[in-house]
Amino acid sequence: MALNRVSFQKAVRTYPVVASTVVVLAAVLMLWGAGAAGPAQWIASLYTLGIVAVTGVGMVRDIKRGHYGLDILAVIAMLATVAVGEYLASLIIVLMLSGGEALEDYAAGRAKGELDALLDRAPQIAHRLPDDADTGGTPKPGRELAEDIPATEVCVGETLLIKPSEVVPVDGVLLSAAASFDESSLTGESIPVARTAGEAVMSGSVNGTQAVRIRATATTADSQYQRIVALVRDAAASRAPVVRLADRFAIPFTLVSLLIAGIAWAVSGDPVRFAEVLVLATPCPLLIAAPVAFMGGMSRSARHGIIVKGGATLEQLATARTAAFDKTGTLTYGRPELVSVNAQPGFSAEELLGLAASAEQYSSHVLAASVLAAAEERGLPVSPADTAQEVATNGVEALIHGQTVRVGKRRFIEEVDPSAGSVDLSPGQMVVYLSVDGRFAGSLILSDTARPNAAATLDRLRSLGIRDTVMLTGDGQVTANSIAAAVGISDVHAELLPEDKVNAVAALELRPVIMVGDGVNDAPVLAAADVGIAMGARGSTAASESADAVIVADDISKVATAMDISKRTLRVALGSIWLGIALSLVLMLVAAFGFIPAVAGALTQELVDLATILNALRALHGKTLFRRADKPATVASAPIPGSV
Structure with missing residues (x-):
């Protein structure tokens, strides 16, 4: 009993207009039943006009800002019922509009169950x-x-x-x-x-x-789960596309409703017809359907390990025409294996790998982790550096045992020794260059393979509406071309700096553009794209924070899953809106001929609300794509191949 009383008190505090409307409606019905129709009408009319005044203030402010919302239709409907003496209908409209928020909260609670579950399970x-x-x-x-x-x-x-x-x-x-x-x-x-x-x-x-x-x-603040919790909170708070979708239909729906009501009044000569039609034109279906559908889509995405930060992202994903991908860690595993060490005269293979690992321990690049892993597997010592500096997108310079070691791209080494020569690479291979005390010392050849489901994912994206696929990478042209050929991408942009990637995305013609990446260097382009998708929340925090969606699992097929869910979500949202509009229009036409009294019309409109909400909740369900996660193959460690 005590729990029920607390819940009731909380509901009253949360929805005070609903509570007060229920009280007024009960009082009016009692007066009407006792034969005091006059006082009942006065109480109902004054209360409704008070709600109109409060709603009207916000409506006028919106109009001054150039925003013409659906509340215009609601205000006219309430005024019309009061004017023709349909005071019971006016109270039902107020209850319907104020109760719409409670109904939306309930439906949204059902829709975002997976998001809430993630928050509730936080250790x-x-x-x-x-x-x-x-x-x-x-x-x-x-x-x-x-x-x-x-x-x-x-x-x-x-x-x-x-x-x-x-x-x-x-x-x-x-x-x-x-x-x-x-x-x-x-x-x-x-x-x-x-x-x-x-x-x-x-x-x-x-x-x-x-x-x-x-x-x-x-x-906890830096752990995987807390990152996801933070993303989920952002997602749950986002309501951006709801306003846009409702506004697209607001003015046309309002004008059509007023036209039908006006014609009914003019033909019949009875102003009551005007009110009877507008009672069935209240905008709850348009206001509620979209947020429920989008919340359902975000919840369904979370169920599949995809954290979408807002409904606007789902809307953009659903209409995307171009998909751009980083290479390393996105189209490939991002865990290259050492193939060979090419040491220049005066250096041994073991010495070169040890120096490279000692410098790379101060880098966040995925190749650095591979170099360190190769040195550890071979039992080579990793020495601390006296000083170390990572030069973004180029490499690392460190002072190790009195020697200045540079590890990174060819152009980074050519700054101190222009004689650094290029290396012939096989498909899928990449190279790390080294210099010691300003002299080119050699190179490390690593190999990274394309994910086995990358090509299938791109094919699926094309079937979902993607017309252009692009690779944007900082790696060399030869390596980029070999991976692109393996996954089915023909438009390749290689050897790009972060700002080059941003410019490349801006230049893409078919929009919206999806950008998929995973590293720190991808953060700017993820933020610049129409939809940025970060692969793996366990990866770069910067990339996850810059992206619009985060794929928790290291599985590129989830990109296609995200787009599939977004398309269904948008279909359900628009379908629910059109369902509400169609039902309302049919009922308005029936009411225009005098077959639906105002009170019955107000109650019937509640059934329309229920139908649109139930339809919007379909966004929670649908066919799942790509059930199998992308499992990397294990590669046995091998001794360092001999120097060349």
């Missing part, structure tokens, strides 16, 4: 183990000495206990021998993922049936 508590706790193997009952602390207090390097079926509070590395985690809320993959000791564990994933230990590699 609050972490079980911290003491520094001297045994961190090996699987914990045994009775041995846990964990201290419960707020998840926000976890520090990098601390050991945490994750109990069975618990949500991982922060990103970490698995210390136990093996474990299984459910990552479906993050990636959309329903099959649990097996992890072994030393592998990364994402915050927000759910532990399996056995307690395990992890070492925190990030705080």
Whole structure:
């Protein structure tokens, strides 16, 4: 009982106009039933005129700003019913309009269930183990000495206990021998993922049936799940396309409704006909259908591991005509394998790789991670640098053991030694150049392969309406051309700086333009495109924040899934609007001949609202594309090939 009373009080506070209208309507009905029709009419009419005055103030402000909304029609309908003495109908219209907000909130709550689930599952508590706790193997009952602390207090390097079926509070590395985690809320993959000791564990994933230990590699603020939560909050707050879609129909619908009502009055000579028609022209279907559909589309996207930041993104995605892609980490795995080391005279292959790794540890580029991994696999030491500086889009310069080492693109090395020669590459290969103390020292050849489902994804995008596919990359022309040929892209722009990518996107003619990328260097072009899609929230924070949508899983096929969902969402939103308009027009024409009294018309319009909302909720469901995630092939480590 107490809970129901609290819920009722909350509802009254949230929707005061609905509550007051219900009270006034009840009082009017009691007076009317007692034979006091006069007082009942006065109370209803004065209350309705008060609502008209409040609504009218906002309407006038909007008109002064050049915004002609659907509230014009609602105000005219309320005034008309008061003027002809249909006071019960006027109260029902007020209740319908004020209740529309509550109805929209309820429907939107249903639609954004997946978004709310992500927010509600945000971990609050972490079980911290003491520094001297045994961190090996699987914990045994009775041995846990964990201290419960707020998840926000976890520090990098601390050991945490994750109990069975618990949500991982922060990103970490698995210390136990093996474990299984459910990552479906993050990636959309329903099959649990097996992890072994030393592998990364994402915050927000759910532990399996056995307690395990992890070492925190990030705080909650910097962890995967909190990034997603922040994106979801932005998405839930976005309402941009709702206004645009409603406004497209506002003036035509208002004019047609007034025309039908005016003709009915003129032909019949009865002003009541005017009110009876306008009662059925109230704009709730137009105002409610679009937000519910778009929220449903965003929720469905989240279910498949795609965080869309707003309904406007869905609308742009649905009508996109060009798709541009970065190469490394997007069309390819972004984890190149070392093929060979080409050392110049005076340097050995091991020395060259060790110097490259020592410098690359200060770089955020994906090739840097590959160079470091190659050195680690071969047991080569990585030395700290006295100074290090990353030159964006070019490479790294570091002072290591008194030697100035440059690692990066050919033009970066040619700045200190113009004799740095080009290297012949096979398809899919890329090169990293090195100089030591201003002298060209050699190069590292790495190979990165196209994702096996990249070509199929591009084909699917074309079937969804994409007319142009483009590659924008900072890599060399030969490497870019080989990957482009493998995935079916003919328009290739290589050796681009970040500003070049922005200019290239701006020059594309078929719009809207989708840009898909994953790295720090992609952040500017993701922000500049009509729709920026970041691959993997676990990647660059800058890219994720600049993008309009983030694909949590490392799966390029989700780009096609996102576009498919957006197209269905827009179809459902527009279909719901047209359904509301069609039903309203038919009913208005019937009312124009005097067959629907004002009160009955006001109640019938509620059924129209219900029909459009139920139709809009269809955006939550639909056929799913590309069920299989893109799984990278494992490549066995190999010794360093001999120098050339």
